[in-house]
Every structure is written in structure tokens, then in C-alpha cells.
Amino acid sequence: MTNTETDNRTAPSRRQRPVHELTVVRTEPIGRHLVRVTAEGESLATFGDPDLPGLAATDSYVKLQFGDATRTYTVRSFDRAARRIAIDFVVHGDEGLAGPWAQRAQPGDTMRLMGPGGAYSPDHGAAWHLLTGDLSAVPAITTALEALPGDARGAAIIEVETDDDRVDLRPPAGVDVRWAVNPDVTDTEFLARQIAVAHWPADRTSAQVFAHGERESIKAIRKVLRELEVPRERISISGYWARGRAEDAFQAEKRQPIGQID
Ligand SMILES: Cc1cc2nc3c(=O)[nH]c(=O)nc-3n(C[C@H](O)[C@H](O)[C@H](O)COP(=O)(O)OP(=O)(O)OC[C@H]3O[C@@H](n4cnc5c(N)ncnc54)[C@H](O)[C@@H]3O)c2cc1C
CATH class of the missing domain: 2.40.30.10 (Translation factors)
Incomplete structure (x- = not known):
């Protein structure tokens, strides 16, 4: 260059x-x-x-x-x-x-x-979509659901603390929306466990993943995606925030091992 x-x-x-x-x-x-x-x-x-x-x-x-x-x-x-x-x-x-x-x-x-x-948009050619995160990612997940083609297939799995946190989403018919209620904020592997047992297609190479939310929870999801052998280039993943950290500290930690997802 x-x-x-x-x-x-x-x-x-x-x-x-x-x-x-x-x-x-x-x-x-x-x-x-x-x-x-x-x-x-x-x-x-x-x-x-x-x-x-x-x-x-x-x-x-x-x-x-x-x-x-x-x-x-x-x-x-x-x-x-x-x-x-x-x-x-x-x-x-x-x-x-x-x-x-x-x-x-x-x-x-x-x-x-x-x-x-901004960087992510749903790939209309993807065979299966996973959109996942906590409430902080609901705006991005909602916009992605609205941008999916009518024949898209996949799942949106969203971690919330209470049933009342559900909001009205309009996914394509082939995309299941699941509100996963976890009142225990210390259980940072909760969402990863839901993702591990989602109805993934046998061939994960043409799936596309959007996963953003609390940092420790996202780290656990990254581990599951690795085990499922979803190709790295098919994944948009990052922490949006970290429990106990103001955003300034959270952003600064991205340059240290504790702040890294991959
Ligand atoms: C690209 C990107 C997009 C984002 N989009 C959104 C969005 O659309 N809506 C949204 O709400 N957030 C979104 N976030 C997350 C948001 O930036 C953080 O939650 C931010 O820390 C909130 O700032 P604050 O001043 O309220 O709290 P801060 O001063 O940063 O933190 C104060 C305390 O509150 C805690 N805290 C921060 N956020 C949360 C939370 N969501 N739940 C529980 N405790 C929290 C912190 O751990 C800390 O202890 C996004 C982040 C990124 C990187």
C-alpha cells in the first residue's frame, strides 16, 4: 500500500x-x-x-x-x-x-x-440469523429484524431481568423471538446456555450472528460460538457495556485483556 x-x-x-x-x-x-x-x-x-x-x-x-x-x-x-x-x-x-x-x-x-x-447489517444471503444480547442491544436487534427479508430464518434471543421488559417486535415468520428471563445478573453464562441449545442449522458456515450486550455475557457467548464452529467472519460481536464500569472505564479496558472478547 x-x-x-x-x-x-x-x-x-x-x-x-x-x-x-x-x-x-x-x-x-x-x-x-x-x-x-x-x-x-x-x-x-x-x-x-x-x-x-x-x-x-x-x-x-x-x-x-x-x-x-x-x-x-x-x-x-x-x-x-x-x-x-x-x-x-x-x-x-x-x-x-x-x-x-x-x-x-x-x-x-x-x-x-x-x-x-456502525458496521453490521443482516446479510440477505445468510441461511440462518442469530440476533442476541440484552436490553441495550434491543434497539439494534429491532432494526435488524425490520431489515430482514420476509423469508429469513433464524432466532432472536434476548436476555431480560423481568417479563415486563419484553417489547413488541415484528420478526419475519421464520425468525423465532425468545425473551429469556434471567433475574440473576451474576449468572453471566445464562444467555450463552440459551444460544448453545438454539435450533441451529447443521451447517453453521452460512449462518450470521449479531451478539452485543454486557461484556462478561458476550465473552461466554463467544466461547459457545467457537464450539459451534461459526466462522469468525460471520459474527458481529462486542461488549456494549460492563457491569460495575462507567463507559469511560469500560472503553479504556478494551485495550487490556479483561476488555477483550476474542
Ligand atoms: C455501539 C453501542 C451501542 C449501544 N446502544 C445502546 C442503546 O441503544 N441503548 C442502551 O441503553 N445502551 C446502549 N449501549 C450501552 C451504553 O453505551 C452503556 O450502557 C453505557 O454505559 C450507559 O451509560 P450511563 O451513563 O447510563 O452509565 P455509565 O456511567 O456508563 O455506568 C454507570 C453504571 O451503570 C452500569 N450500567 C451501564 N449500562 C447498564 C445497563 N444497560 N444495564 C445495567 N447497568 C448498566 C455500569 O455498569 C456502571 O456500574 C450501547 C453501547 C455501544 C458500545
Whole structure:
């Protein structure tokens, strides 16, 4: 690779992305621990850089700004014509910035964000899809389900703490949605056990997997996917958060052994 090619490939990621300053127009609970915040702003007319991966992905995400700190959230929906974006936040108690902010958010509040990024979209040629994670991945899983072709086959297996955490999903007829209720948050292998006994096709090489959520739970899922011999290139997998860590610490740990999934 020549230097010029290197420069061309890295230039977009070095570009300073604009901060979009938006106004909250609506908040609504969409489950026991999920709240949808809808915000609008004229600058969304230019949201999404055509040179970068992002909005086209079903796991498209933004960085929300809270003072000096940022928090990462999936774009649940975006309407350029209306200059409107919606984000679904897990309400997880009084700790942290984004969750408590979303719980208290009111129309008229300001929301600042940068982005989007994103990488995964369902491969319409995949013989079988697994979409899995916890509530934090429900926005991305919902968007992926909406993007699947009508004849898609697969399973969405979602770990929640209570029955009331289920939200309304509209999968294609051939995709089973299972809400796996686990009230014991210390059991980080719970979701991996469900995945191990899912109705996988005999040939896993043409399956596609999207697995994101709490870090330790995702590590356990990675081990099962290895045992099932799902090819690495067919898997989108990462921790979205880590229990007991604010996002800043969680992101910093990605560079250390404890933070690595693979
Ligand atoms: C690409 C990507 C997309 C994401 N999309 C979404 C999304 O659409 N919706 C969403 O809700 N989250 C999403 N997340 C996860 C979100 O960024 C983290 O949960 C983040 O830590 C929340 O910030 P906070 O300020 O509320 O809590 P922090 O200040 O980061 O953490 C404070 C405490 O709360 C705990 N905590 C954080 N998140 C959770 C949780 N979900 N459940 C229980 N305890 C928690 C932490 O372990 C810590 O102890 C995404 C993450 C990534 C990387």
C-alpha cells in the first residue's frame, strides 16, 4: 500500500465530526426499563457522512455528549426530512449519566450527539440469523429484524431481568423471538446456555450472528460460538457495556485483556 492510499483510507476517521445540538420533543416508556427519547434539530439535515460507514448499518450508533464524557447509543430511527432522531435508553438506576438523564428527560431539554458510526447489517444471503444480547442491544436487534427479508430464518434471543421488559417486535415468520428471563445478573453464562441449545442449522458456515450486550455475557457467548464452529467472519460481536464500569472505564479496558472478547 502506498502512502497516498494510507492517507485516503484514514482521512475520514481523522475528520472532526460535527456536534449536533438537538431539542428533546418527546419521551415515552416502551418497556419496564426502556425509554425512548425523540429529539429534533435543523443540523440533522447533514447528519451522516457519506464517506463513512454509519447510517446504512442496522447497528448505527452515536456518541452522546454529557459535559466532557460521552456515551454510545444506537440510532433507533432517523428521519432526515423531519430532522428527527429517536434513541432507546436502558433505565438502569441512579448511577451514570445517560440512563438517569433519559429517565428524567423532558421536552425542551438539550441533547448533544456526534456520529453516526456502525458496521453490521443482516446479510440477505445468510441461511440462518442469530440476533442476541440484552436490553441495550434491543434497539439494534429491532432494526435488524425490520431489515430482514420476509423469508429469513433464524432466532432472536434476548436476555431480560423481568417479563415486563419484553417489547413488541415484528420478526419475519421464520425468525423465532425468545425473551429469556434471567433475574440473576451474576449468572453471566445464562444467555450463552440459551444460544448453545438454539435450533441451529447443521451447517453453521452460512449462518450470521449479531451478539452485543454486557461484556462478561458476550465473552461466554463467544466461547459457545467457537464450539459451534461459526466462522469468525460471520459474527458481529462486542461488549456494549460492563457491569460495575462507567463507559469511560469500560472503553479504556478494551485495550487490556479483561476488555477483550476474542
Ligand atoms: C455501539 C453501542 C451501542 C449501544 N446502544 C445502546 C442503546 O441503544 N441503548 C442502551 O441503553 N445502551 C446502549 N449501549 C450501552 C451504553 O453505551 C452503556 O450502557 C453505557 O454505559 C450507559 O451509560 P450511563 O451513563 O447510563 O452509565 P455509565 O456511567 O456508563 O455506568 C454507570 C453504571 O451503570 C452500569 N450500567 C451501564 N449500562 C447498564 C445497563 N444497560 N444495564 C445495567 N447497568 C448498566 C455500569 O455498569 C456502571 O456500574 C450501547 C453501547 C455501544 C458500545
